[in-house]
Amino acid sequence: xxxxxxxxxxxxxxxxxxxxxxxxxxxxxxxxxxxxxxxxxxxxxxxxxxxxxxxxxxxxxxxxxxxxxxxxxxxxxxxxxxxxxxxxxxxxxxxxxxxxxxxxxxxxxxxxxxxxxxxxxxxxxxxxxxxxxxxxxxxxxxxxxxxxxxxxxxxxxxxxxxxxxxxxxxxxxxxxxxxxxxxxxxxxxxxxxxxxxxxxxxxxxxxxxxxxxxxxxxxxxxxxxxxxxxxxxxxxxxxxxxxxxxxxxxxxxxxxxxxxxxxxxxxxxxxxxxxxxxxxxxxxxxxxxxxxxxxxxxxxxxxxxxxxxxxxxxxxxxxxxx
Amino acid sequence: xxxxxxxxxxxxxxxxxxxxxxxxxxxxxxxxxxxxxxxxxxxxxxxxxxxxxxxxxxxxxxxxxxxxxxxxxxxxxxxxxxxxxxxxxxxxxxxxxxxxxxxxxxxxxxxxxxxxxxxxxxxxxxxxxxxxxxxxxxxxxxxxxxxxxxxxxxxxxxxxxxxxxxxxxxxxxxxxxxxxxxxxxxxxxxxxxxxxxxxxxxxxxxxxxxxxxxxxxxxxxxxxxxxxxxxxxxxxxxxxxxxxxxxxxxxxxxxxxxxxxxxxxxxxxxxxxxxxxxxxxxxxxxxxxxxxxxxxxxxxxxxxxxxxxxxxxxxxxxxxxxxxxxxxxxxxxx
Numbered sequence: 001x002x003x004x005x006x007x008x009x010x011x012x013x014x015x016x017x018x019x020x021x022x023x024x025x026x027x028x029x030x031x032x033x034x035x036x037x038x039x040x041x042x043x044x045x046x047x048x049x050x051x052x053x054x055x056x057x058x059x060x061x062x063x064x065x066x067x068x069x070x071x072x073x074x075x076x077x078x079x080x081x082x083x084x085x086x087x088x089x090x091x092x093x094x095x096x097x098x099x100x101x102x103x104x105x106x107x108x109x110x111x112x113x114x115x116x117x118x119x120x121x122x123x124x125x126x127x128x129x130x131x132x133x134x135x136x137x138x139x140x141x142x143x144x145x146x147x148x149x150x151x152x153x154x155x156x157x158x159x160x161x162x163x164x165x166x167x168x169x170x171x172x173x174x175x176x177x178x179x180x181x182x183x184x185x186x187x188x189x190x191x192x193x194x195x196x197x198x199x200x201x202x203x204x205x206x207x208x209x210x211x212x213x214x215x216x217x218x219x220x221x222x223x224x225x226x227x228x229x230x231x232x233x234x235x236x237x238x239x240x241x242x243x244x245x246x247x248x249x250x251x252x253x254x255x256x257x258x259x260x261x262x263x264x265x266x267x268x269x270x271x272x273x274x275x276x277x278x279x280x281x282x283x284x285x286x287x288x289x290x291x292x293x294x295x296x297x298x299x300x301x302x303x304x305x306x307x308x309x310x311x312x313x314x315x316x317x318x319x320x321x322x
Numbered sequence: 323x324x325x326x327x328x329x330x331x332x333x334x335x336x337x338x339x340x341x342x343x344x345x346x347x348x349x350x351x352x353x354x355x356x357x358x359x360x361x362x363x364x365x366x367x368x369x370x371x372x373x374x375x376x377x378x379x380x381x382x383x384x385x386x387x388x389x390x391x392x393x394x395x396x397x398x399x400x401x402x403x404x405x406x407x408x409x410x411x412x413x414x415x416x417x418x419x420x421x422x423x424x425x426x427x428x429x430x431x432x433x434x435x436x437x438x439x440x441x442x443x444x445x446x447x448x449x450x451x452x453x454x455x456x457x458x459x460x461x462x463x464x465x466x467x468x469x470x471x472x473x474x475x476x477x478x479x480x481x482x483x484x485x486x487x488x489x490x491x492x493x494x495x496x497x498x499x500x501x502x503x504x505x506x507x508x509x510x511x512x513x514x515x516x517x518x519x520x521x522x523x524x525x526x527x528x529x530x531x532x533x534x535x536x537x538x539x540x541x542x543x544x545x546x547x548x549x550x551x552x553x554x555x556x557x558x559x560x561x562x563x564x565x566x567x568x569x570x571x572x573x574x575x576x577x578x579x580x581x582x583x584x585x586x587x588x589x590x591x592x593x594x595x596x597x598x599x600x601x602x603x604x605x606x607x608x609x610x611x612x613x614x615x616x617x618x619x620x621x622x623x624x625x626x627x628x629x630x631x632x633x634x635x636x637x638x639x640x641x642x643x644x645x646x647x648x649x650x651x652x653x654x655x656x
Binding site: 048257 | 363364483485486513514515516517518519521522540541542543544545546547566567570571580581582584585586587588589596597598599600602603
């Protein structure tokens, strides 16, 4: 039985609601999310823009405040930890950002960027840190003499490698990858994906892999969760979920993915969803997907479907009620 | 006759450090009712090729060589004085040649009503009254699948979602029955379910209108689902060209093969290993005159770093420029 490293229980993250004279509307970015990631596993989180996948990732690394619910890292609630435990948590859990152009400080050299986490956490002597930086550069496939260069001297893929090296500086156990490849060219994407897979094999890191590119997510993930408007609608084994999607949204989403194969693309029947994503300020009652669902029933408007186990999978849809 | 014909087009940008050869000897044709996909990574010259054709290069850019013909009419910059060229192009852009841009949010003017923006090209290029233009605009909006066009006409861009804005841009592109439509990454900024809607629309329109469509993209999935023919660009050159089936099932150029093996196809049962292409694309500044892919190519030979390979014809539609196809290199490519 694999050990869970991260458990999310009924997570809610709301934005807004403040205001001095008039109350600003509440944006329900994540609304009741349950999720478990096991040790040495890659969990892929997919969904369209605005579904709350990045907000979930940012809540895990404590960038976004949790409105309600709990996130447990190794059984400890991350909202209440303090002192040394918090410091350890911040070493263990790291994040790789989407934009390799914006996430590196242009005024720092590569060496300084990668060394900074070790400086902050007071790890090793100056010489040890320097040696570790060189080692990390090697691990991510850059040359040790790149250490004195600045980020602008590197290409997009190389910058993403610098970001990964910085992430690895503290020997993390869990990394939130927030769209790490979507800003990169196709031939470079595969380089970064392979690097992430190698690192996992060697160091036993768990990933939460957030992306909207479904084919890459399927490639790297063990399990996948599909999000829609702040809710998880289906969770299952990556292969199985792609073969037989159960939730109508998963089915539509997968049939929309462009397949790089002209014959399949010609023969395939697409389920084209009508309309657009509703606003998370005022989500539909009951099932959030009902406004676009091709199989909508009366029940869907009144009752929010709970996540239930169907076979090896979890689905939140009234179609699978007993 | 081909809707658009480009022969030996070369474009250079003058910079402080020397000339950047963004487009190098590019030739292709687009027929009526055909979708030509131009695939390449950033810096491969795919967008600059299109900007050269439309005469929209930035100030330091210049078409140094080549002929461009639209529906038989010559529009090569070298054959006109700069002033004549400008006035010629402004009568052609938006009329014979239309463009669909990547980002629907920045293309539309936020302070003008959708109707105004849609009617403008119709009034500019046709001798019609405002009422006729408005009727045409409503018809266009219906064509691209916008519900209740009469009321939507009086709304502003912020009242439209991303997918709807992209439909408006397509409607503007169709306004004057263009001979050629150039779509630069039209679905990259959209979500997958919305992307599917827009791709369906383009595939559907392709049979209805009398235009040729050029689709610039880096997404091989999009290309496979919509394009009839594909040009693969690398380092400012077209390295391989063929029908969708030829490119996907019988690729010849090591770059095309590399590109196809570093994407994952979710339909495949077995998890295949990704084979990334090592290194990164070449710097087009002062680039040497040999195969642009040679430095990243696993099968590179001595000749590859000495001379530019010649184009070899595999079928009526399939061409590839690689030294491996040379008779003397037999067996090296295996």
